[in-house]
Amino acid sequence: MRLSQFHLATVKEIPADAEIASHRLMLRAGMIRKLASGLYTWSPLGLRVLRKVERIVREEMDRAGAIEMLMPSVQPKELWEESGRWEKFGDQLLKIRDRKEQEFCYGPTHEEVITDFARNELKSYKQLPVNFYQIQTKFRDEIRPRFGVMRAREFLMKDAYSFHLTQESLAETYAAMYQAYTRIFTRLGLQFRAVQADTGAIGGNASHEFQVLADAGEDAIAFSDGSDYAANVEKATSLPPVTTRPAAAADLQRVDTPRVRTVEDVCRHFGTSPDRVLKTLLVRGRDGLVALCLRGDHELNEVKAGKLVELPDEAVLAPEAEILAAVGAHPGFVGPVGLPDAIPVIVDRDAAVLADFICGGNADDTHYAGANWERDARITRVEDLRQVVEGDASPDGKGSLHLARGIEVGHVFQLGQKYAQALGATVVDDQGKNQVMTMGCYGIGVSRIVAAAIEQRHDEAGIVWPEAMAPWQVAVCVINPKNVPAVNEAAEALYRKLGAQGAETLLDDRGLRPGAMFADIELIGIPHRVVVSERGLAAGTLEYRKRDEAEARAITEEELFALLG
RNA sequence: CGGGGUAUAGCUCAGUCUGGUAGAGCGUUGCGUUUGGGACGCAAAAGUCGGGGGUUCGAAUCCCUCUGCCCCGACCA
Structure with a gap:
């Protein structure tokens, strides 16, 4: 991409009330613009990043055997009354009416729709297990949207729903999803933990949240230093005290x-x-x-x-x-x-x-x-009534607990029969009997991941994208191309070669002064930067700087290609 | 939903207390100079001062009201 042909919209000044790094940087880099409270437009730059995340999520879901589909974002009231959630979901549910005064909601999640789909489509145990997913916009009318896309009202989510005849089958798909999520967040280059989560009123004990570790996180998590035990503090337990109660020594x-x-x-x-x-x-x-x-x-x-x-x-x-x-x-x-x-x-x-x-x-x-x-x-x-504290003994007896902040970016959940029961989603088993299906659901906050990654990876100059999420892999910066034709030609040639090598390349051909150009490229977090200048041309080298390294160094074109792999 | 704040140029904000010709920086446009860390000079365009009502000779400024946005709390992926 030639930057002169792109719409880059970095800004110097942002509202004083953008509190956390990811919100500030997404605004400064021009990735998002606010339309209204909790509603954001994704600019071309922001969308490139969002699509990177989406692609990895899609690839890993497909690899794990899930099947993509797409459900409507607007859903009829009747379905939500069947599940009992029209009232129970409360004011977070955005309710709307059409011209005939029929009531609908903008979907905050899709259990009802998928279960309706399943009860119509799935008739036999031979069709199970099956795992449907979609990547789609959701709306939850948050009491207090904040932190940009971190807690927006409209957001992009991958949600998957699996259907099973037995609990054992559900457990298998759950494990497969857990693995898929681990691969996704690893590929995205994020530091994360899978933590045990509370299952809420629905019951069952299999639920894990995938938390990106960051100080700005809204969740508190506890993890052991002696085992892989990790849990949301809502759920975290510790060993009971080792001491027994001493005898009374004092008078009341x-x-x-x-x-x-x-x-x-x-x-x-x-x-x-x-x-x-x-x-x-x-x-x-x-x-x-x-x-x-x-x-x-x-x-x-x-x-x-x-x-x-x-x-x-x-x-x-x-x-x-x-x-x-x-x-x-x-x-x-x-x-x-x-x-x-x-x-x-x-x-x-x-x-x-x-x-x-x-x-x-x-x-x-x-x-x-x-x-x-x-x-x-x-x-x-x-x-056990209390919140765990730093230093408590891990409940598995191995190590002690530490507390950290996390951003919930994924959640896997063994739902059980709650929705299938409510909507009457049954299949015929091998005995010819109707059986209520057992379900699992698996969510990933796609847009939130973008913010979480920035929260984890940024510096004074701006965003430091993990390679997998970067809008472009490498930026070619040209110094004074308008006055020095040789520099311009060299940059164009390099740009073409990089493209031929399959590297996603951004050519900064705007002809800006170097300071302004470097500042932009650093702000938007391109992992690799190459400078083409008169000086370098004379020396026969390129100036290369990795985004997360302090110093630039001179390298040859061959070395550059090798670096980009 | 309770408490607090805020709304002025495309953006970020002064000006409001104490009523009297609408301001700055950034950005934008034009011309010139400049080209290795957010350049400089000159010129220019750009505002129903959130909406409505009131007080006043006169309102961005005072009063009433509505709306949006932000912060704190309850709540939450």
């Missing part, structure tokens, strides 16, 4: 603690540390309030709490008025000692081995010191 003592509400306050007042303090949270249960007790230095994991039988699907902190009515104290002064019998006391494993601890007094401005389980406070049950 009621202490006046005016305005001492937070764990921090308590520590200051008693001159102790948070790991000696018991934190009691009251949440709404299925049947009245439930007390959740944690060590003061630990945080509640709401996903784990939501799975307790005492709770509805989610853990919701009780409002102040309810707490006051049930306990007679404001939040901050609640504790397990003397709590009404109707309130179950679920204690985190680490909190359960505390002895002589401090906890709320169930009356405003009082705490107990020297409190002990069993003697002073009952335990309904001990559970």
